[in-house]
Amino acid sequence: MENFPNKELTRVVQTGLNGSPSAFALSVGRLVAKLKHVDLALAQEISALLPSSSALRSGDSFAPAPVDNDSRMQLVEVLYPVILDKAPVLAPKVKQMLDECLTEWASMDILLKAGLAPARMLLFCGLPGTGKTMAAHWLAQELKLPLLTLNLATVMSSYLGKTGNNLKAVFDHANTRPCVLLLDEFDAIAKRRDDGSDIGELKRLVNVLLQALDDWPANSMLVAATNHGELLDPAVWRRFDSVINFEKPGAELIAEYLQEASLNDTARLAMAKMLVGESFSAIGALVMSARKRALLEQSKFSQQFIKLVVRSVLDRGQMEKPLDAEMLLMRLNGASMREIAGHFGKTHPTISSVVKRYLGE
Known part of the structure; x- marks a missing residue:
């Protein structure tokens, strides 16, 4: 010694x-x-x-959430337990990185005894609606930890120095017991400190954030999500164990996302190809709209969903063969093959081929 x-x-x-x-x-x-x-x-x-990892991850319930002194609104929203209807659909690389984080957490005992910590700070980057928030919920569910979400609108204050105090109160609260803390729209509080319009408040806020990140405990996970990674201060990037990029889903992921929808395989794959370029949130909105229309009109979900997708793609001018869309819409509205053929001056086999290719009929 x-x-x-x-x-x-x-x-x-x-x-x-x-x-x-x-x-x-x-x-x-x-x-x-x-x-x-x-x-x-x-x-x-x-x-x-x-102590074992189970001991480190246990604890009493949180004290009441901190509030903004002026508005008296809560600075964080607490959700526990976190229960998702289904696991999020994630790109293979994203799923692999998140699984690796969960593996580290399952082996916390081994890591701590070697002077190491599991991945505890993750940065999610990507366009809106690509699954960043859902992935944070899934991590909280898998770790069986409460999910704390920063209420950005309440934390941000026009009073000098107030935002930094609110942010510190959030971190102090999160540190009282193991949790997953989600900082959505992270660029709002971690913006580059070389911004020419800054009068000093931004520098103070980022300094508060950096200190809080340095003090983040090993038995909690922090997830920061941003749509604008290019706006983040360089010093912030170095604090994270992993940076995970979320991209808009391709046809294969969209088809997986639609797996539980009432669509035959032909229609599901065809709609997935037509929806390439859309985010999961936009596709989810189409699914919800189709369900409501099917309920109110006493019709099939598949019919309503395909109509919404075809019209959406047609309106955006992204339909490779606009005539196909017009034929499909007529068919979905109850027209016979013969009626469609007569309307467009096409043969019956041509119409049948189009309908089969998209609808599987």
Whole structure:
């Protein structure tokens, strides 16, 4: 122990006094990792005293959520337990990265004893409606932790220094027990500090954020989501364990997303190809509209959904063969093959081929 760095022992004492069990366990783990080279028996003895991951992830319920002093509105929304109707449809690379994070959390005991921590800060980048928020909910569900979502409209204040105080209150609250903290529209609080229009408030806010990220405990997960990664301060990027990019889904993912819809395989694959370029949220809105129309008009969901998709693509001028769309709409509105053929001056086999290709009839 004569040559053992005093700063390691000092760090253990400091984190122990901070009151964060996970930070203390992580600090002790780092001490043990270095102590093994000096005194293996003592290292093993200390390692055996470390709490298990289940102990670190348990805790009492949260205290009441912090509020803005002026509006008296809550700064965070708390959801627990988080239960999704179905798992989100994710691109293979995104799913792999999230699964790797969950694997690390399942092995928290092993990591802490080696002075390591599971991935605890993730940055989700991508266009709106691509599944970033849903993925955060899924992580909270899988980790069986409460989901805290920053109420950005309440946190942001026009009063000098008030936004920074509100943000600090949110992090102090989240640190009271294990959770998943979602910071949506992250660029609003982590914007580059070289913005020429800034009068100093932005720099103070980002500095508060950076300090909070540095102090984030090992037994909670922080998920920041942004549609504008290019606006983030460079110092913010370095704080995250993983940066995960969410892109608009291709035909294969859309077809998977529509798997539970009442569509035959031919129609589902055809609609998936037509919907390429749309976000999951836009597709979900079409599904919901079709369900409501089917209910109110006492018709089939598939009929209403295909009509909405075809009209949407046709209105945007993105239908490769607009005439096909017109034929499909007539068919969905109850016209016979013969009537459609006569209307467009086409043969019956031609109409039959179009209908079969899109509707599977």
